[in-house]
Amino acid sequence: MDLPHMTPGPDLDTLARNASAGDAAALHELLTRIRPDVIRHCARFLPCAQDAEEAAQDALLQVTRHINRFEGRAKFSTWLHTVVANCARQTYRTLKRRAAERADADLPVHLPDPRTTSVIAGSRLDLLDALERLEADRPNLVAALVLRDLSQLDYEEIAEQLALPVGTVKSQVHRARQHVRASLAGER
The missing domain is CATH 1.10.10.10 (Winged helix-like DNA-binding domain superfamily/Winged helix DNA-binding domain)
Structure with missing residues (x-):
């Protein structure tokens, strides 16, 4: 993943540390800046754009919920890679389960x-x-x-x-x- 694409403003590590400390504005800016790269990375796992978008939304939600766990010992992008990979794989598991349920119900399955x-x-x-x-x-x-x-x-x-x-x-x-x-x- 090409995390992060830097734009003007604080670097992602600083934003993440501030967000981890409870700064809501830093969290909002962090999520805004990482979203395109998160979607792009999810697409490496999931070929369908809608599936990648679903995984990316889950990843951004996990970042929001668990940013307080980011301790700043490693780079934020490294921490984020783990979150994104886990969310993409979990989305895949969910999609696979849904497809199996549809197959069990004799519904057509999109290949x-x-x-x-x-x-x-x-x-x-x-x-x-x-x-x-x-x-x-x-x-x-x-x-x-x-x-x-x-x-x-x-x-x-x-x-x-x-x-x-x-x-x-x-x-x-x-x-x-x-x-x-x-x-x-x-x-x-």
Whole structure:
């Protein structure tokens, strides 16, 4: 994600610290400034624009509700990446559950257009399914993989966010990639 696109005014870290301390105006400005990038990042997970918008709204709501948890130890953009990735994945789970319920009710299910779902190693939907399987099998590996390969954070930022040594993060990403590749290949 290209967080943040800087515009004139306080930097996002300052806004986030002020919002965390209860400054409503700082929170409003923060949400306004991050919204386009949050939507863009959600679209990396969810190919349908409406689904990405739904995930982005959830992410912005989570930022609003939990900004007081931002302690300023890491960069705000790193904290935000985690919130956005979790919301996008939760939206995917919800959409998948709804589709299964519709299928159970013998209603037509909209299939994604493969031209809009391609991503490294398969479709986004296949990748999200593989992440679900990874989370079921090896939950401690998911965060590092999502932050590295989907959010495109560097290893140092991930280590800081997850409070792990850089070497551990690299190892987790490597093992998670192996698991996801095997899952995408139908081996898991």
